[in-house]
Amino acid sequence: MPAFNITVNGKAHTVHADSDTPLLWVLRDELQLVGTKFGCGIGQCGACTVHVDGEATRSCLLTIGQAGERKITTIEGLSEDNSHPVQQAWKEIDVPQCGYCQAGQIMTASAFLHSNPNPTSEDIRGAMQGNICRCATYTRIEKAVSLAAEKMS
Amino acid sequence: MKNEITLPAFSRRSFMRTTALAGGGLLIGVNFLNSCKPEAKMPEDISQLNFNNFNAYIKIADNGKVTIFSPNPEIGQGVKTSMPMIVAEELDVAWKDVYVEQAPLDTKNFTRQVAGGSQSIRHGWDILRQTGANARQMLIHAAAKQWEISPADCKVSEGVISDSKGNQLGYGDVVKAAAALDIQDNAPLKDPSQYKIIGRDAINVDIDKIISGKPLFGLDYSKPGMHYACVLRPPAFGRKLVSFDDSETKKVTGVTDVFRFEDKIAVVATNTWAAKKGKEKLQARWDDEKLESTEDHDRILLGLLDGKDFETLRADGDVKKAFAEADRVIERTYESPFLPHSCMEPMNFFADVTDEEVELTGPIQTPEGSQKAVAEALGVDIAKVRVNMTRMGGGFGRRLIGDFVLEAAKISDVVRKPVKLFYTREDDMTCGQYRPAIKYRIAASLKDGKITGYHLKEAAVNSNMYGLIPNFFPAGAIENYQVDVANYKSHITTAPWRAPYTNFLAFAEQSFLDELFEIMETDPIQARLDLLDNVKGTTDERIQYSPERMQEVIRTAVTKSGWNVPASPGVFRGFSAYYCHNSHVAEVVDVTMNGNGMPSVKKVTCVVDCGIVVNPTGARNQVEGGVIDGIGHAMYGDLSFENGTPGVKNFGAYRLIRMEEAPEVDVHFIQNGLSPTGLGEPALPPAGAALANAIKKATGKRILAQPFTKYLGTEEKVIG
Ligand code: FES
Ligand code: FES
Numbered sequence: 068m069p070a071f072n073i074t075v076n077g078k079a080h081t082v083h084a085d086s087d088t089p090l091l092w093v094l095r096d097e098l099q100l101v102g103t104k105f106g107c108g109i110g111q112c113g114a115c116t117v118h119v120d121g122e123a124t125r126s127c128l129l130t131i132g133q134a135g136e137r138k139i140t141t142i143e144g145l146s147e148d149n150s151h152p153v154q155q156a157w158k159e160i161d162v163p164q165c166g167y168c169q170a171g172q173i174m175t176a177s178a179f180l181h182s183n184p185n186p187t188s189e190d191i192r193g194a195m196q197g198n199i200c201r202c203a204t205y206t207r208i209e210k211a212v213s214l215a216a217e218k219m220s
Numbered sequence: 221m222k223n224e225i226t227l228p229a230f231s232r233r234s235f236m237r238t239t240a241l242a243g244g245g246l247l248i249g250v251n252f253l254n255s256c257k258p259e260a261k262m263p264e265d266i267s268q269l270n271f272n273n274f275n276a277y278i279k280i281a282d283n284g285k286v287t288i289f290s291p292n293p294e295i296g297q298g299v300k301t302s303m304p305m306i307v308a309e310e311l312d313v314a315w316k317d318v319y320v321e322q323a324p325l326d327t328k329n330f331t332r333q334v335a336g337g338s339q340s341i342r343h344g345w346d347i348l349r350q351t352g353a354n355a356r357q358m359l360i361h362a363a364a365k366q367w368e369i370s371p372a373d374c375k376v377s378e379g380v381i382s383d384s385k386g387n388q389l390g391y392g393d394v395v396k397a398a399a400a401l402d403i404q405d406n407a408p409l410k411d412p413s414q415y416k417i418i419g420r421d422a423i424n425v426d427i428d429k430i431i432s433g434k435p436l437f438g439l440d441y442s443k444p445g446m447h448y449a450c451v452l453r454p455p456a457f458g459r460k461l462v463s464f465d466d467s468e469t470k471k472v473t474g475v476t477d478v479f480r481f482e483d484k485i486a487v488v489a490t491n492t493w494a495a496k497k498g499k500e501k502l503q504a505r506w507d508d509e510k511l512e513s514t515e516d517h518d519r520i521l522l523g524l525l526d527g528k529d530f531e532t533l534r535a536d537g538d539v540k541k542a543f544a545e546a547d548r549v550i551e552r553t554y555e556s557p558f559l560p561h562s563c564m565e566p567m568n569f570f571a572d573v574t575d576e577e578v579e580l581t582g583p584i585q586t587p588e589g590s591q592k593a594v595a596e597a598l599g600v601d602i603a604k605v606r607v608n609m610t611r612m613g614g615g616f617g618r619r620l621i622g623d624f625v626l627e628a629a630k631i632s633d634v635v636r637k638p639v640k641l642f643y644t645r646e647d648d649m650t651c652g653q654y655r656p657a658i659k660y661r662i663a664a665s666l667k668d669g670k671i672t673g674y675h676l677k678e679a680a681v682n683s684n685m686y687g688l689i690p691n692f693f694p695a696g697a698i699e700n701y702q703v704d705v706a707n708y709k710s711h712i713t714t715a716p717w718r719a720p721y722t723n724f725l726a727f728a729e730q731s732f733l734d735e736l737f738e739i740m741e742t743d744p745i746q747a748r749l750d751l752l753d754n755v756k757g758t759t760d761e762r763i764q765y766s767p768e769r770m771q772e773v774i775r776t777a778v779t780k781s782g783w784n785v786p787a788s789p790g791v792f793r794g795f796s797a798y799y800c801h802n803s804h805v806a807e808v809v810d811v812t813m814n815g816n817g818m819p820s821v822k823k824v825t826c827v828v829d830c831g832i833v834v835n836p837t838g839a840r841n842q843v844e845g846g847v848i849d850g851i852g853h854a855m856y857g858d859l860s861f862e863n864g865t866p867g868v869k870n871f872g873a874y875r876l877i878r879m880e881e882a883p884e885v886d887v888h889f890i891q892n893g894l895s896p897t898g899l900g901e902p903a904l905p906p907a908g909a910a911l912a913n914a915i916k917k918a919t920g921k922r923i924l925a926q927p928f929t930k931y932l933g934t935e936e937k938v939i940g
Binding site for chain 2: 097104199
């Protein structure tokens with residue numbers, strides 16, 4: 068199997084995988100970074116969202132062959148100690164129910180707030196539209212994103 | 221989750237045991253569903269915790285800190301936070317000094333868990349409080365003994381015992397002495413007005429792990445040497461495997477084993493992707509029978525409703541006579557499709573079958589059933605099978621069925637490797653265990669401006685409503701009342717789905733009542749209250765709901781939603797109230813209509829009477845989620861079949877509610893100090909009807925079927 072050099076959460080790794088393997092499975096199976104979740108595998112649910120060069124990216128659609136040298140951040144690397152404002156807001160608002168979708172929600176929200184630090188409620192809803200929460204914690208997600216925006220300003 | 225059962229009587233004497241821990245501290249074992257077995261033994265150190273004997277353990281350490289070991293699986297309903305709150309309240313410790321630990325995996329005999337969503341708090345309420353109170357009393361006795369005073373002269377607050385002279389002892393100072401005392405039965409319980417933890421917001425105890433992506437879920441579990449397994453199952457329900465060619469599969473790097481079991485083919489590999497790719501490369505031949513389609517189900521279920529083969533679940537008075545004598549009879553038929561559960565975490569399970577034992581680890585709500593099924597299927601002694609539960613990425617009833625546990629065990633048994641079976645989303649959506657398609661026909665007779673008869677018929681795939689439902693509202697409120705059921709056995713597998721049966725029945729009945737009141741030209745709220753008046757003082761013990769509590773949620777919803785205040789232009793309101801899982805709920809939906817003829821739900825006011833609310837933030841979260849879930853599935857949920865094959869396979873074609881469609885949910889709880897009742901489910905059923913009733917006001921269209929999107933804008937399907 069071919070070898071790939073990737074940088075995840077600031078750490079360089081060499082992984083062996085078929086080049087069409089989605090980054091999601093490299094993270095989970097090879098690097099044991101299981102915070103990034105599998106939900107649909109077709110880019111429809113957002114559970115697998117990571118940052119690639121700071122952009123929210125569906126890791127189920129990006130193959131290891133395409134990942135290249137770009138900087139990958141997963142939920143495990145968002146902060147050392149849950150201190151990222153989005154994580155803080157998630158805690159204050161007590162967002163999760165089952166919790167399974169939340170890493171993806173947090174990764175989408177943090178990338179979004181980076182590019183739009185003062186979002187309207189409509190902006191937030193639009194930005195989070197791609198992330199499904201089957202437990203339907205949507206109203207809390209919206210509140211938490213706007214609280215995080217406040218914290219960041 | 222399925223049945224609202226009578227609470228088991230518990231013997232106060234035998235539900236808790238205590239022991240001094242070898243390493244210091246006091247350990248209390250609690251059994252809150254069954255009395256302890258007479259031979260139940262307390263472990264002497266934490267690593268020996270044996271959940272076969274007790275449901276939960278409470279450790280009070282020498283420093284006074286309290287750890288609650290909870291084996292309860294968490295499916296998202298928050299019991300892992302709220303159940304320990306109840307113990308901590310009566311024990312009288314500060315919530316910040318309490319740690320909650322999921323009972324360790326890999327503990328021998330980790331089998332006796334309780335997994336019912338809506339019922340956990342209700343069942344645990346008395347015993348958990350009594351456990352905390354008894355432990356507190358033992359600690360007080362130990363302090364009193366040391367001070368040589370009467371226990372009655374001791375006070376306790378947040379883990380510190382004091383006497384009238386100002387002496388103080390922390391719980392940690394007296395645990396050793398307390399452990400040597402006899403258990404105090406029946407220690408006095410706090411009056412709810414004294415509560416300091418119950419009724420205050422407590423953040424989900426797993427929050428830090430969730431927001432940092434720690435391994436918590438079944439899919440996150442792994443063991444050295446673990447392989448990954450994916451299964452090709454029949455592409456249609458009822459189809460059989462004839463033959464298959466795995467030559468291309470075997471060429472995929474990483475694939476280690478391919479084999480047939482039953483009508484399925486397992487592909488085992490060293491990583492997830494290889495297993496999935498290998499499965500896709502299989503060439504399978506299936507037999508070619510004529511199989512069921514949605515059209516067939518529609519025809520068959522309507523045929524059942526038209527027919528005479530019913531089982532009568534409840535019959536009051538004489539419905540036939542009431543109908544014959546009526547001024548008018550109104551009859552409507554309501555139709556619902558199959559629905560997948562769509563748990564965010566697809567089904568998966570770990571199995572490691574060796575000669576010595578069988579380890580099963582993963583997200584399952586019914587560990588004991590799976591243990592038994594696996595022991596039988598593999599022909600091994602049940603004592604050698606142990607089941608460990610992980611946190612679950614949603615359940616909604618799907619994880620009550622252990623089909624995937626059995627598959628994982630069978631695969632590991634063949635390859636003799638530790639194996640994690642995973643479902644792709646397509647597997648999860650197409651391989652069964654759905655909410656069954658159901659049709660209801662409701663008829664009512666009107667005479668002299670009153671409802672004199674009510675006849676509800678159910679035609680369902682595979683199984684019918686459970687026995688308590690016929691005793692829900694409006695049973696008892698209408699003199700002549702009858703509930704009949706019939707079912708059709710299908711190849712398609714079905715399972716409980718969040719608020720089984722009532723998730724659609726509430727839509728049918730609450731839509732029907734609204735239409736009836738419209739025809740009668742009476743106010744829909746007052747008419748409901750009047751019907752409830754008829755039930756007051758009933759001597760019929762089968763009646764499940766309380767008319768007074770139902771009236772109160774209805775009245776409160778009217779006030780909180782501003783029902784009597786004219787809505788802003790373009791906003792239309794719909795009402796619904798329902799009882800299930802021992803809780804009473806009323807909802808008001810505010811909608812506007814979009815240019816495309818679709819509703820946009822702005823706000824839902826939801827009033828819940830679930831007795832004492834242990835953890836308000838968790839409880840509101842459940843209600844918000846239940847309401848939005850109810851609206852989402854009523855609007856969009858649809859799984860149809862063509863020749864045995866589901867028409868949708870993933871979240872692309874199958875629509876779930878998302879952020880932009882999610883309304884604001886304004887949640888209110890009735891404060892009545894009564895014992896807690898179900899909360900994970902009861903907010904869902906009323907939502908669909910409240911929305912449909914609002915859409916009727918906005919458009920004049922009466923929706924009689926789910927999903928609403930399919931029927932809005934297609935005139936011929938909407939029966940007005
Ligand atoms: S798993 Fe990638 S979007 Fe769903
Ligand atoms: S919290 Fe369960 S899917 Fe979002």
